[in-house]
Amino acid sequence: MRDLLMIPGPVEFEPEVLQALGAPTLGHTDPAFIALFGRALKRMREVCLAPGAQPFVVAGSGTLAMEMAVANLVEPGDRALVVNTGYFSDRMAKILERHGAQVTHVRAAPGDVPSADEVETHLVRGGFKVMTVTHVDTSTAVLTPVEALVRAARKHGVLSVVDGVCATAGESFHQDAWGADVYLTASQKAVGVPPGLALLTVGPRAMEAWRARKTPVASVYSDWAEWLPIMEAYEAGKPAYFATPPVNLVCALEVSLGQILAEGMEARFARHQRMARAFRAAWKALGLRMLPTSDAVAAHTLSAVYYPDGVDAALVGRVKGQGIVVAGGLHPELKARYFRVGHMNRVGPTDVLAAVGAVERALLAAGHRSEPGAAVAAAQASLVAG
Structure with a gap:
């Protein structure tokens, strides 16, 4: 008898998702796969309620999604504000510092969240390029009131990056309506796909900030410049290649996103x-x-x-x-x-x-x-x- 998996990821998956994962593998330039990948990208926008965003689907973990957000938006010397609610906020800070950011933390005691007023006090002082928020910290089960925070960031001209790894498709989130610039997640939690996909929906302000960079992105694999033509090609129904996508995981993602939207x-x-x-x-x-x-x-x-x-x-x-x-x-x-x-x-x-x-x-x-x-x-x- 099989145990029931009730951990905060990986989770139990729907049979149709696992069937897609176990199906014979298509070539990554097969017309059927290109069409399927294109549907998955469109569905990413719908799940994140982000019709104006650019989705990225890349082989990797949630940590890669975090790194892709940071690597493309931050240049050495940029200032970043981390709304810190636990273990994964600390990880985000580590990634920011590795890419040369000067990090300021707004912390709360374990189990609590910094107040919106406290965060705004820092934003008012100015000088921040990016603010990062962990929507749900998997280490503490703390839910951050992201709407108020991302609206405050936008008001002060600061890009907001929301880590939705343990939240996306489970916690209420309206990316476009709230003005979040990047929403990132991974496949193995509420998105309902086995581990292995880093997922991002990137809004227009973040894309504009990336295009205005003065220095190259330090990581080739994380660089949106490598992935954007691929995502655009698949969505347009055309073949493209940078690195081989995890074909069966993308097939499973397309099925799961369809089920999520049907609900x-x-x-x-x-x-x-x-x-x-x-x-x-x-x-x-x-x-x-x-x-x-x-x-x-x-x-x-x-x-x-x-x-x-x-x-x-x-x-x-x-x-x-x-x-x-x-x-x-x-x-x-x-x-x-x-x-x-x-x-x-x-x-x-x-x-x-x-x-x-x-x-x-x-x-x-x-x-x-x-x-x-x-x-x-x-x-x-x-x-x-x-």
């Missing part, structure tokens, strides 16, 4: 919110405390939950013994003190109840005192209530 973006955002509410009801029934400091800053794509007194990281293994795979902590300061449960992409009520039941049984076996069945009942009540 509808607002309906999909609402479903993720419903599943998250059910998990929160369960954690409360178990007497557990989430790492995010309030529901307002808690992600809908995953939960980060502190172990109760007397329970340690062995709980993760106990839960796996119940047939559900969850993840341990990741934030360097806290990683031995909490666990994480992913609930994104195809996750529905059955998955929620199975995961909650497994965590509940594992906690009881570890000696945690709670009313047997209370967590499942609380999750079920939340799901019934909608």
Whole structure:
């Protein structure tokens, strides 16, 4: 019997997506593949609600998507503001510094987010070229209020780069309407495709800033100049070559994006919110405390939950013994003190109840005192209530 994967990526994938992944591989200049890649690029715009953006689909991880954004927008000496909410904000800062940026952090305590006023105080002082925001930090399950932040960046003439790796297609995001300049993500989370694709939708202001660079992009593989002709050619139905694309992953992406759009973006955002509410009801029934400091800053794509007194990281293994795979902590300061449960992409009520039941049984076996069945009942009540 196969375990149910409930970690914050990779996630469980739809059978049709896996079928596309396992199909015979087409040549990367095959007319059928060119047409399919072109549809995937168009669908990227629709999923990110970014009709005016240029999509990029490149073989690599979410970290490559982060690097592509930075490498193309930042030149040595440029100033960057990092809205820091955890492990992956730190990674973004590291990438910025490697490309020569002077980085200023606006930090919050683990589990919280910097206030919009605090961020704006820095923006008002001027001099920043780029502001980066992690939409959902996978290490802390903190959801950043990106709309207010990217609107503030635009008001002050600063480019906004939003890391949506653990958010895209799961958390509400309207790239064009909110004015986000770059939205980046990876395939293996709410986008619903096995690991291996770095995905970006780049708005007109960011493309203009890139074209106005005074120095070449330091990385050949990350350079939009190498990839833009390829993306434009595929979308126009023409063959082009820079580096061989991961054909089967792109085929799987086209299928998954089609399924996402068939569900509808607002309906999909609402479903993720419903599943998250059910998990929160369960954690409360178990007497557990989430790492995010309030529901307002808690992600809908995953939960980060502190172990109760007397329970340690062995709980993760106990839960796996119940047939559900969850993840341990990741934030360097806290990683031995909490666990994480992913609930994104195809996750529905059955998955929620199975995961909650497994965590509940594992906690009881570890000696945690709670009313047997209370967590499942609380999750079920939340799901019934909608």
